[in-house]
Amino acid sequence: MASSTKDVEAPPTLDAPLLGSAAPRSRLRVAAVSLSVMAFLLVAIAAAVLYYNPGGVASNLMRLRENDYPWTNDMLRWQRTGFHFQPEKNFQADPNAAMFYKGWYHFFYQYNPTGVAWDYTISWGHAVSKDLLHWNYLPMALRPDHWYDRKGVWSGYSTLLPDGRIVVLYTGGTKELVQVQNLAVPVNLSDPLLLEWKKSHVNPILVPPPGIEDHDFRDPFPVWYNESDSRWHVVIGSKDPEHYGIVLIYTTKDFVNFTLLPNILHSTKQPVGMLECVDLFPVATTDSRANQALDMTTMRPGPGLKYVLKASMDDERHDYYALGSFDLDSFTFTPDDETIDVGIGLRYDWGKFYASKTFYDQEKQRRVLWGYVGEVDSKRDDALKGWASLQNIPRTILFDTKTKSNLILWPVEEVESLRTINKNFNSIPLYPGSTYQLDVGEATQLDIVAEFEVDEKAIEATAEADVTYNCSTSGGAANRGVLGPFGLLVLANQELSEQTATYFYVSRGIDGNLRTHFCQDELRSSKAGAITKRVVGSTVPVLHGETWALRILVDHSIVESFAQRGRAVATSRVYPTEAIYSSARVFLFNNATDAIVTAKTVNVWHINSTYNHVFPGLVAP
Numbered sequence: 001m002a003s004s005t006k007d008v009e010a011p012p013t014l015d016a017p018l019l020g021s022a023a024p025r026s027r028l029r030v031a032a033v034s035l036s037v038m039a040f041l042l043v044a045i046a047a048a049v050l051y052y053n054p055g056g057v058a059s060n061l062m063r064l065r066e067n068d069y070p071w072t073n074d075m076l077r078w079q080r081t082g083f084h085f086q087p088e089k090n091f092q093a094d095p096n097a098a099m100f101y102k103g104w105y106h107f108f109y110q111y112n113p114t115g116v117a118w119d120y121t122i123s124w125g126h127a128v129s130k131d132l133l134h135w136n137y138l139p140m141a142l143r144p145d146h147w148y149d150r151k152g153v154w155s156g157y158s159t160l161l162p163d164g165r166i167v168v169l170y171t172g173g174t175k176e177l178v179q180v181q182n183l184a185v186p187v188n189l190s191d192p193l194l195l196e197w198k199k200s201h202v203n204p205i206l207v208p209p210p211g212i213e214d215h216d217f218r219d220p221f222p223v224w225y226n227e228s229d230s231r232w233h234v235v236i237g238s239k240d241p242e243h244y245g246i247v248l249i250y251t252t253k254d255f256v257n258f259t260l261l262p263n264i265l266h267s268t269k270q271p272v273g274m275l276e277c278v279d280l281f282p283v284a285t286t287d288s289r290a291n292q293a294l295d296m297t298t299m300r301p302g303p304g305l306k307y308v309l310k311a312s313m314d315d316e317r318h319d320y321y322a323l324g325s326f327d328l329d330s331f332t333f334t335p336d337d338e339t340i341d342v343g344i345g346l347r348y349d350w351g352k353f354y355a356s357k358t359f360y361d362q363e364k365q366r367r368v369l370w371g372y373v374g375e376v377d378s379k380r381d382d383a384l385k386g387w388a389s390l391q392n393i394p395r396t397i398l399f400d401t402k403t404k405s406n407l408i409l410w411p412v413e414e415v416e417s418l419r420t421i422n423k424n425f426n427s428i429p430l431y432p433g434s435t436y437q438l439d440v441g442e443a444t445q446l447d448i449v450a451e452f453e454v455d456e457k458a459i460e461a462t463a464e465a466d467v468t469y470n471c472s473t474s475g476g477a478a479n480r481g482v483l484g485p486f487g488l489l490v491l492a493n494q495e496l497s498e499q500t501a502t503y504f505y506v507s508r509g510i511d512g513n514l515r516t517h518f519c520q521d522e523l524r525s526s527k528a529g530a531i532t533k534r535v536v537g538s539t540v541p542v543l544h545g546e547t548w549a550l551r552i553l554v555d556h557s558i559v560e561s562f563a564q565r566g567r568a569v570a571t572s573r574v575y576p577t578e579a580i581y582s583s584a585r586v587f588l589f590n591n592a593t594d595a596i597v598t599a600k601t602v603n604v605w606h607i608n609s610t611y612n613h614v615f616p617g618l619v620a621p
């Protein structure tokens, strides 16, 4: 199954020599002039098409560079997802919190209404849903239209106050690119859609305090409400002069007057840089309460609780979390284990996933996580598609009461209501070096749940200590070991020359214990160049007696994979050129050299498409 990536030959560029033998000077001059005119016209037409129709496809007119792939309209159209949230066109990024209000889930997100990349017109997009899956776009909630947000309405948070009011705190980029904090509120609280928003006339409500750089002060988040003195605690991410990430704390009663506390919530143990989109929330650690999510704003620290501090690392652009304790008196977070503090330990997702935030869903008493999944193709390809970035399928968050060392992230239960045709496979033996095609028809929108067992005798016979294995440096699914890799190939063509592999690689450590690596290999996900392709993943705990379990959501250009029922997650953006439409297949594989792996059960559901459309009767945002 292991064939190497074959790069598609680049089509000839307009620079290719057009003249063969020597020609008279006058003819050359005429030819040169005509060529220049033609070239100028082509460039002008291409520029005009892109300017007036940024969402359109201009593949025939654009100048192809060496690595550019000659996408067709059909190929690009296929990359749009079927059941993920995405705006009709242009660029989206950070989820700016969500809330359940008067029967609707409201979702706010960083949105550039004018192009397919981030720029200073970045605004707050707004959409509502009844089920977190079918979305109605509303007019944008906030645009950059004041001096204090002239260079963008950046990230922040919307909070439902105990008295029923709603406040939005957000960072504005001023004309001079100073990061300031601003306040906005809905105009009409009786409107379930919260269509109109007004910014406070006292904005900005906060400017960078002494000692904090103008560009290191962003993403405010009202984290805690102290009922005894009616004060809110608002945290803001930053970094200190030694490059350690820090979280500042302000208190306020009215979201207009703020007091900076002398202490900080947390300073990272390593110099990991600026902390973006900080989040802090409790999780229940006992079985009886594990299924209840807890509202940070009212839940006091106490027995049976742990706290999660999460930050997005601006330096490396990954979302890290740490488990620890929270002391209300000193208002500090202390990680349980300093060696896996924020920025150096656990991650929500080992693939492409950033700037996430959670919200407490009081309707279903759960904590829900959203992050944005950016593009890894070229800016040119985004321009051709007319859109860029996705939001992941919202995930519930719980503490793992079995391992007691990590969170469990799992797609919200509503996704299961989209499942249609189900194919079930049982007890399929996978011999070393084999693949097995799952006959499921068109394999572009799937929910796959699989459990594997590894031959006990092979495990016992494996003495080899493979301590250096690491998903990202392993070379991917083609690299064979005694007990792995084994798993699934999704968005694969029949020849397997295009495939995204999600798999386990089991090895023995020097302590004699088994270690399981959970990886996602994008190296052969597309024959197109100009795409970042990596092998992502981490180790994942597999407890005694457990099978190796995978769940994979496939939705055109996004693959979200969950190992061991959500202990580790990896998300990839992929851009197949052949494994699309009815040519997309799914396979089981075992590339171990010495172990027979059994696919104990595999359930494959087709997933219905959802809608993302303008709210009926309203105009496009």
Ligand SMILES: OC[C@H]1O[C@@](CO)(OC[C@@]2(O[C@H]3O[C@H](CO)[C@@H](O)[C@H](O)[C@H]3O)O[C@H](CO)[C@@H](O)[C@@H]2O)[C@@H](O)[C@@H]1O
Pocket: 093, 094, 110, 117, 118, 122, 154, 155, 156, 171, 215, 218, 219, 276, 277, 314, 355
């Ligand atoms: O949109 C601003 C908010 O986004 C955050 C976290 O994503 O900061 C991002 C940041 O800009 C970078 O991210 C862009 C994509 O999200 C990227 O396209 C751009 O080129 C990057 O500069 O925004 C500010 C301003 O540029 C920069 O300091 C960040 O790295 C969040 O912290 C912001 O509130």
